[in-house]
Amino acid sequence: MKKILLIFGVLSLLIFIRPVLGFSGDADPKDEITTVDQLPTVEQGEGVFENAMHGMQQFYNYTGFANATWGHILMILIGIVFIYLGIKFDYEPLLLIPIGIGVIIGNIPFVAGNQTGIYETGSVLNYLYFGVVKGIYPPLIFLGIGAMTDFSSLIANPKLMLLGAAAQIGVFGTFLGALYLGFALPEAGAIGIIGGADGPTAIFLSSKLANGVNILPDGTTVKNLIGPIAIAAYSYMALVPVIQPPIMRLLVNKEDRKIRMKPPRAVTQKEKMIFPVVALLLTTFISPSALPLLGMLFFGNLLKESGRTERLADTARTKLIDIVTILLGVTVGASTQADIFITKDSMLIFTLGAVSFVIATMGGLLFAKFMNLFLKGDNKINPLIGASGVSAVPDSARVVHAEALKSDPHNYLLMHAMAPNVSGVIGSAIAAGILLSFLA
Amino acid sequence: MMLLTMSMQADQISEGYVILLTGLLIVFSALLILSLFFQFGLPVMLYLYRIITKGRDKKIKDIPITADENFTGEVAAAISTAIHLYLNEQHDDENAVLTIKQARKLYSPWSSKIYGTHQKLK
Numbered sequence: 001m002k003k004i005l006l007i008f009g010v011l012s013l014l015i016f017i018r019p020v021l022g023f024s025g026d027a028d029p030k031d032e033i034t035t036v037d038q039l040p041t042v043e044q045g046e047g048v049f050e051n052a053m054h055g056m057q058q059f060y061n062y063t064g065f066a067n068a069t070w071g072h073i074l075m076i077l078i079g080i081v082f083i084y085l086g087i088k089f090d091y092e093p094l095l096l097i098p099i100g101i102g103v104i105i106g107n108i109p110f111v112a113g114n115q116t117g118i119y120e121t122g123s124v125l126n127y128l129y130f131g132v133v134k135g136i137y138p139p140l141i142f143l144g145i146g147a148m149t150d151f152s153s154l155i156a157n158p159k160l161m162l163l164g165a166a167a168q169i170g171v172f173g174t175f176l177g178a179l180y181l182g183f184a185l186p187e188a189g190a191i192g193i194i195g196g197a198d199g200p201t202a203i204f205l206s207s208k209l210a211n212g213v214n215i216l217p218d219g220t221t222v223k224n225l226i227g228p229i230a231i232a233a234y235s236y237m238a239l240v241p242v243i244q245p246p247i248m249r250l251l252v253n254k255e256d257r258k259i260r261m262k263p264p265r266a267v268t269q270k271e272k273m274i275f276p277v278v279a280l281l282l283t284t285f286i287s288p289s290a291l292p293l294l295g296m297l298f299f300g301n302l303l304k305e306s307g308r309t310e311r312l313a314d315t316a317r318t319k320l321i322d323i324v325t326i327l328l329g330v331t332v333g334a335s336t337q338a339d340i341f342i343t344k345d346s347m348l349i350f351t352l353g354a355v356s357f358v359i360a361t362m363g364g365l366l367f368a369k370f371m372n373l374f375l376k377g378d379n380k381i382n383p384l385i386g387a388s389g390v391s392a393v394p395d396s397a398r399v400v401h402a403e404a405l406k407s408d409p410h411n412y413l414l415m416h417a418m419a420p421n422v423s424g425v426i427g428s429a430i431a432a433g434i435l436l437s438f439l440a
Numbered sequence: 441m442m443l444l445t446m447s448m449q450a451d452q453i454s455e456g457y458v459i460l461l462t463g464l465l466i467v468f469s470a471l472l473i474l475s476l477f478f479q480f481g482l483p484v485m486l487y488l489y490r491i492i493t494k495g496r497d498k499k500i501k502d503i504p505i506t507a508d509e510n511f512t513g514e515v516a517a518a519i520s521t522a523i524h525l526y527l528n529e530q531h532d533d534e535n536a537v538l539t540i541k542q543a544r545k546l547y548s549p550w551s552s553k554i555y556g557t558h559q560k561l562k
Contacts, residue, residue, distance in 0.1 A: 155482075158475035165471040172460040179456040182449065188456065271482060278482075279474055286470045423471060430470050434463045 067109035071338030079103030079333065082235075091238040092395070095199070095329055099234060102333015118334045129331045132226060135207040137328045138200035139296040144321025145200075145393070145425065146276070146300025147313040153419040155271050156264035159371070160381070160416070164423030166367030167389030170195030170360025171431045174352050181348055186210060186222050189435040191349055194233045195356030196428030197240070197390040202233035203332065204293060205432045209439055227335035228346040232353035234332070237392045243357050244387050244399050251365045252383045256372075257407040259382040261416050269307070276301040283430055289440070290433025297429065357390065364389030364420065381416070388417040391424030 060066055082100030086093035105125075110116045118125040131137040154161060175192030183191060190210035193202045203226065212224025236243065248257075276298035284291050303313040335341075368386030375381065384404050388396040397417035404413040 155478055158478040161471045161475040161478075162468070165468045168467045169464060172463050176453075176456050176460055179449075179453050185452055185455065189459075268486075270486065271478075274482065274485075275478070278477060282474050282477065283470055286466060286473075426474075427467055427471055430467050431463060434466050435459070438459050438463070 062111055064109040067111060069109070069338065071342045072107045072109045075107040075336055075338045075341065076104050079107070082333075085238065091241070092234075094325060095234050096238055098326055098329025099231070099333040102330040103336050104333075105330065106334030106337045117337060118331065119337060119340065125331065125334055128327055129335060131324075131327060132203060132230075132331050132335070133207055133211060135204045135292070137324050138204035138207075139292040140324045141200040141321060141328065142293050142429075143296040143300040144316050144324070146297040146302075147304045147317035148321075149297075149301060149304075149393070149422050149425075150418070151275050151301065151422055152267040152272060153264050153415050154422055155267045155275055157416070157419055160385070160419035161423040161426075162371065163364050163368055163386050163389040163420035164391070164425075164427040165389075166386065167360045167364040167391070167420070167424050168196065168427045168431045169363035170197075170356045170358075170390065171428065171435075173359040173363075174356035175435070177352055177355060178348075181352070183345075183348075184216050184222060186214065186216070186439045187225060189439045190225055190229055191352055192356070193428070193432055193435065194229060194236070194349070194353040195360045195390075196424075196431060197233070197237055197357060197360060197392040197396070198425060198428045199230065199234045199237060200328075201293060201391075201428050201432045203230050203328070205436060206230065208436055214440075223345060224340070225345065225349065227332065227337075227341055228349045229353075230332045231336060232350050236353050236357050237395065240357075240390070240392045240395045241399050241402075243354070244361050244390075244396060245403055247358060247361045248365065248384055248387050248400075248403050251362060252369070254407060256369070256383050257404060258411065259380055260378075260408075260411055261380075261382055261385075261413070262378045264415060264419075269305070272305040273302070273307075276305065279426070283426060287430045287433035287437070289436040290429045293429040293432065294426070297425070360390040361387045364424075382411075382413060385413055385417045385420055389420040389424045389427070391421065391428050393421050393425060394418065396424075397421040 064072075079100045079102070082096045082103060084100075085091050086096030086100060106118055112120065115121075115123040115126075117123060118129050120126060171192045172195075173192075174195045175188050178188035178191040179185070186209040190202075190206035190208075193205045196202065206226045206229040210222055210225035210229070212221060214222045216222055280294060280298035283294050287294075300313070300316050303309045303316060364386035365383055366386070367389075368381055368383040372380050372383060382404065384400050387403075388400045390396050397414060400417040401412065401414040404411045
């Protein structure tokens with residue numbers, strides 16, 4: 001209790017000292033110069049006091065209280081909301097908590113020019129952010145995802161792979177929407193990939209296309225949209241359990257929701273080992289620009305399935321991905337510095353992001369219904385699993401599973417939903433590669 | 441200028457449609473090829489592999505068991521019991537609750553000044 005009073009007292013002192021001593025809020029260099037000029041003329045006894053006051057003023061000008069703007073306060077509140085959502089509702093806490101604390105770190109007000117902020121060359125945060133800007137972290141995350149993912153449900157039922165492709169209509173639909181809203185082609189491509197519902201892919205593509213460095217054909221530099229795109233992708237991924245169920249209920253009628261799918265056949269170890277090699281060859285020959293992502297994804301999967309490199313697979317899916325997630329989350333969060341983040345573009349990106357998730361979910365669901373027209377008997381698929389074609393692994397598969405259980409408490413779709421889910425990851429990486437090769 | 445930017449935007453949007461269509465087509469065809477391969481190609485390959493390696497695979501009943509003559513069911517049972525005991529019964533279950541009962545004594549000579557070894561000189 002005493003400590004709280006003490007801290008509160010110091011804080012209130014810092015706040016109220018400002019009007020009492022007549023300090024002006026902004027550090028105007030002109031003021032400082034005049035004060036220095038006046039110094040020699042004052043008497044010795046007063047000079048010490050004046051100096052001390054001047055020091056205090058300097059100190060005060062360097063504190064967050066003097067430099068805070070409403071933007072900083074707003075972003076700090078958003079960071080706190082992220083942390084709250086992660087802890088209270090368990091929405092992807094492994095992402096939201098690092099990002100939330102990153103948002104707070106990135107929005108502590110400071111005086112520019114002291115190598116503090118994430119956008120100042122030479123600052124520690126800037127070095128950590130390097131992995132985001134140069135697209136180093138996303139492939140490492142994909143390595144871990146590959147070492148975690150079991151592709152057997154996909155190998156057992158390869159036609160479900162098309163659902164993962166259908167959901168990519170969200171990527172291209174959003175891309176078109178962003179073009180209509182007046183974004184340049186590369187920026188629109190980077191915004192579109194939010195519809196892939198894949199955080200690492202979104203960061204990878206935006207770091208290549210909308211990084212604030214590339215020059216557009218008309219001579220202007222492209223905008224730096226990595227922060228808003230990453231935040232939009234990750235926050236909507238966390239909100240998949242909120243976004244998807246209403247769309248499922250809207251598009252799939254009650255009978256279709258009850259369709260039971262026959263259990264997938266057993267997949268041999270040989271097939272599981274062949275899958276990463278063949279899939280790597282096929283997909284990267286078609287879309288070589290996606291090589292960093294797909295190469296690492298299938299490399300990680302081969303580590304897992306080969307049965308001889310369990311140690312490497314174990315590191316990739318636990319320690320390595322944890323380290324990279326920590327660095328990625330906190331730096332992406334910190335990149336939302338208010339003066340760069342709060343713009344009209346960010347608001348547009350957030351709107352487009354929500355729309356892209358809706359389009360992607362609808363694309364998957366409608367394509368699943370379309371496939372059902374050609375399938376007969378117990379080969380029919382439950383259209384709900386189309387929604388898990390958006391690649392938020394494994395959240396959207398879990399949402400599908402929960403939604404199916406609501407209409408039939410004995411219909412377990414999780415295994416079936418994982419197939420379009422993981423093919424969505426492959427699909428969005430291919431889509432990213434295509435956009436990259438068209439627009440870079 | 442206005443017209444120029446508008447025409448540029450129109451250009452952009454038409455290019456956007458091109459990318460939209462080709463992109464979707466490529467994504468679909470890539471995953472379609474992949475699914476066709478795993479639907480039809482892989483089973484054939486595995487079948488061929490089985491034909492090629494035929495004869496080298498041995499059935500379990502063909503494997504000679506002479507080497508394992510001494511390994512009877514009793515030995516197996518003994519080993520598995522030992523493993524079971526080692527893994528599960530290393531510790532007997534103890535009550536993990538510790539209680540400290542305070543003993544109230546009126547007098548204890550512990551650290552008594554009367555019986556101390558270092559008597560202070562006066």
